[in-house]
Amino acid sequence: xxxxxxxxxxxxxxxxxxxxxxxxxxxxxxxxxxxxxxxxxxxxxxxxxxxxxxxxxxxxxxxxxxxxxxxxxxxxxxxxxxxxxxxxxxxxxxxxxxxxxxxxxxxxxxxxxxxxxxxxxxxxxxxxxxxxxxxxxxxxxxxxxx
Amino acid sequence: xxxxxxxxxxxxxxxxxxxxxxxxxxxxxxxxxxxxxxxxxxxxxxxxxxxxxxxxxxxxxxxxxxxxxxxxxxxxxxxxxxxxxxxxxxxxxxxxxxxxxxxxxxxxxxxxxxxxxxxxxxxxxxxxxxxxxxxxxxxxxxxxxxxxxxxxxxxxxxxxxxxxxxxxxxxxxxxxxxxxxxxxxxxxxxxxxxxxxxxxxxxxxxxxxxxxxxxxxxxxxxxxxxxxxxxxxxxxxxxxxxxxxxxxxxxxxxxxxxxxxxxxxxxxxxxxxxxxxxxxxxxxxxxxxxxxxxxxxxxxxxxxxxxxxxxxxxxxxxxxxxxxxxxxxxxxxxxxxxxxxxxxxxxxxxxxxxxxxxxxxxxxxxxxxxxxxxxxxxxxxxxxxxxxxxxxxxxxxxxxxxxxxxxxxxxxxxxxxxxxxxxxxxxxxxxxxxxxxxxxxxxxxxxxxxxxxxxxxxxxxxxxxxxxxxxxxxxxxxxxxxxxxxxxxxxxxxxxxxxxxxxxxxxxxxxxxxxxxxxxxxxxxxxxxxxxxxxxxxxxxxxxxxxxxxxxxxxxxxxxxx
Numbered sequence: 001x002x003x004x005x006x007x008x009x010x011x012x013x014x015x016x017x018x019x020x021x022x023x024x025x026x027x028x029x030x031x032x033x034x035x036x037x038x039x040x041x042x043x044x045x046x047x048x049x050x051x052x053x054x055x056x057x058x059x060x061x062x063x064x065x066x067x068x069x070x071x072x073x074x075x076x077x078x079x080x081x082x083x084x085x086x087x088x089x090x091x092x093x094x095x096x097x098x099x100x101x102x103x104x105x106x107x108x109x110x111x112x113x114x115x116x117x118x119x120x121x122x123x124x125x126x127x128x129x130x131x132x133x134x135x136x137x138x139x140x141x142x143x144x145x146x
Numbered sequence: 147x148x149x150x151x152x153x154x155x156x157x158x159x160x161x162x163x164x165x166x167x168x169x170x171x172x173x174x175x176x177x178x179x180x181x182x183x184x185x186x187x188x189x190x191x192x193x194x195x196x197x198x199x200x201x202x203x204x205x206x207x208x209x210x211x212x213x214x215x216x217x218x219x220x221x222x223x224x225x226x227x228x229x230x231x232x233x234x235x236x237x238x239x240x241x242x243x244x245x246x247x248x249x250x251x252x253x254x255x256x257x258x259x260x261x262x263x264x265x266x267x268x269x270x271x272x273x274x275x276x277x278x279x280x281x282x283x284x285x286x287x288x289x290x291x292x293x294x295x296x297x298x299x300x301x302x303x304x305x306x307x308x309x310x311x312x313x314x315x316x317x318x319x320x321x322x323x324x325x326x327x328x329x330x331x332x333x334x335x336x337x338x339x340x341x342x343x344x345x346x347x348x349x350x351x352x353x354x355x356x357x358x359x360x361x362x363x364x365x366x367x368x369x370x371x372x373x374x375x376x377x378x379x380x381x382x383x384x385x386x387x388x389x390x391x392x393x394x395x396x397x398x399x400x401x402x403x404x405x406x407x408x409x410x411x412x413x414x415x416x417x418x419x420x421x422x423x424x425x426x427x428x429x430x431x432x433x434x435x436x437x438x439x440x441x442x443x444x445x446x447x448x449x450x451x452x453x454x455x456x457x458x459x460x461x462x463x464x465x466x467x468x469x470x471x472x473x474x475x476x477x478x479x480x481x482x483x484x485x486x487x488x489x490x491x492x493x494x495x496x497x498x499x500x501x502x503x504x505x506x507x508x509x510x511x512x513x514x515x516x517x518x519x520x521x522x523x524x525x526x527x528x529x530x531x532x533x534x535x536x537x538x539x540x541x542x543x544x545x546x547x548x549x550x551x552x553x554x555x556x557x558x559x560x561x562x563x564x565x566x567x568x569x570x571x572x573x574x575x576x577x578x579x580x581x582x583x584x585x586x587x588x589x590x591x592x593x594x595x596x597x598x599x600x601x602x603x604x605x606x607x608x609x610x611x612x613x614x615x616x617x618x619x620x621x622x623x624x625x626x627x628x629x630x631x632x633x634x635x636x637x638x639x640x641x642x643x644x645x646x647x648x649x650x651x652x653x654x655x656x657x658x659x660x661x662x663x664x665x666x667x668x669x670x671x672x673x674x675x676x677x678x679x680x681x682x683x684x685x686x687x688x689x690x691x692x693x694x695x696x697x698x699x700x701x702x703x704x705x706x707x708x
Contacts, residue, residue: 013494013497013498015498015502016494016497016498016501019498019501019502019504019505020501022505022508023501023504023505023508026508058490085489085490085493085494106493106494106497107493107496107497107500107501107535107536107539110501110504
């Protein structure tokens with residue numbers, strides 16, 4: 001296992017969020033939970049360490065797709081996994097077109113979910129690493145030419 | 147109840163249509179025939195009367211001329227010769243011969259009669275010299291006038307004849323020159339006048355005695371005669387045309403004109419039925435045309451009305467069927483929405499339950515519990531919760547996939563997928579009915595373009611019908627798909643059961659709307675007619691084969707994409 005992944009869980013069903021938090025936490029993930037789109041965005045602003053966001057598609061107020069679009073606009077590197085009921089598979093697929101990492105159907109197997117989160121985190125971290133490397137290269141170059 | 151009401155509605159509709167057609171057609175026909183007949187009758191009467199008038203007028207003149215001429219002949223004879231010359235048999239014989247040469251056998255004999263009534267000279271075929279006419283009626287009448295024509299009488303000779311006499315005064319010596327006129331030659335003037343079958347002419351005197359031999363031996367009706375006489379006198383020498391119904395009830399047409407200074411009456415008599423035979427023939431013709439026309443109108447009114455009402459009835463029924471289909475589709479759509487809502491609402495709690503069970507599972511990993519006595523039981527229970535949660539998920543998924551397809555928009559569809567879904571949905575119900583559903587689906591079927599929800603509806607209908615049929619007995623439903631060999635370019639779906647089958651009588655009406663064998667309130671009778679409509683709309687075909695006691699087989703052909 002690489003470094004600990006920070007995961008944000010967004011769902012309007014509070015009992016679901018609570019249980020999931022406990023279970024994912026037990027599996028070594030750092031969980032920040034939010035019960036809606038707005039709250040999620042607010043918490044993201046406060047906490048920049050989040051790597052992966054698990055996002056329910058159907059929520060009151062700001063729904064999954066809107067939240068996804070907002071997140072991708074502000075934090076293009078953060079990976080989003082859509083969580084959906086059967087009725088909203090199309091929406092989830094649309095979400096993937098808008099930049100979501102993948103989607104999973106509720107109720108989902110916890111191990112599958114953890115695997116997906118790891119995958120997404122790995123991708124995010126490799127992106128981060130590349131950017132870091134590029135920045136270093138840039139710095140080195142600049143210094144070299146200076 | 148509804149059916150009775152409809153029946154009455156269509157009956158009164160046909161009745162009204164037939165009645166109005168008949169009235170509209172009959173009125174002008176009756177009017178035209180009546181007016182034409184009326185006009186024809188008037189002009190026919192005029193024509194007949196004019197003809198009669200002319201006929202009688204002519205004959206009247208002929209007869210009057212005849213009589214005047216004969217009188218003139220005798221007067222000429224009397225005036226041109228003196229008594230001495232005349233009163234000689236030989237001279238008279240010569241004169242008679244001359245007259246006969248001129249006029250044929252009109253003059254029978256000639257004679258001179260003295261005031262005493264003694265015939266002093268005579269020429270003719272009879273021995274009448276020195277006959278005393280003193281008491282003869284004609285003599286007494288003739289003596290008082292210059293000239294005289296007697297009525298027809300038998301006289302001494304015993305054959306009908308009449309006398310023309312002229313009184314001559316020669317130097318105070320008075321005598322009569324008389325001639326007998328041949329009855330037959332006079333009679334022929336009148337007897338030749340014939341009209342139609344029953345029309346004939348005759349002459350009557352004031353007393354109503356025949357002056358000619360009538361063609362038909364009918365005794366004159368005294369009332370009729372006096373009526374005619376009076377009527378003729380009123381017309382003042384014109385021709386009278388009238389009708390008289392005699393005692394036997396037979397109506398006759400009479401044309402009468404007076405003769406011989408009003409002493410005789412020339413009568414032409416014809417039976418009304420004969421005189422107006424042409425008119426009657428016209429009436430018959432009109433009646434025949436009317437009857438044929440009426441029969442034609444009634445028949446056509448009936449025929450066309452029946453056809454139209456049948457068509458109206460058919461379109462009404464189709465419309466009703468369509469309405470029901472729309473209602474049905476609407477119902478399916480709302481059921482779909484409901485199902486989607488329920489599925490989603492159930493999905494979330496189930497997800498939470500499964501997660502909670504998962505959490506318990508997680509906690510059981512803790513060492514505190516590792517030694518627990520009932521650990522195994524806990525694990526089994528958790529697995530069971532998980533399994534059942536998954537089952538719930540499957541059910542909601544099926545409901546959702548059913549719901550998502552309840553619109554009639556066309557899509558590219560894999561028929562086998564739809565059949566599997568429907569079989570899944572129906573299998574529970576089939577189990578309760580002790581029916582098993584077996585499928586034999588050909589792999590790699592081509593796509594078809596159809597509305598998934600409509601296909602579902604068709605299949606559900608067929609399966610539900612089969613389940614209903616085998617409710618008591620149980621059985622097997624076979625569903626198979628393959629590319630059809632009989633109908634190229636189509637996929638054939640066969641839904642077969644081994645239930646009680648459908649009797650032949652019902653088989654032909656199976657796809658009719660509202661045809662149902664289920665008890666009232668159980669079936670609308672629309673299911674199969676809707677199936678038929680849907681398959682037809684897709685350009686497909688549906689048929690049914692059934693044998694009582696063996697089972698029923700529905701076959702559906704649906705064209706696939708090339």
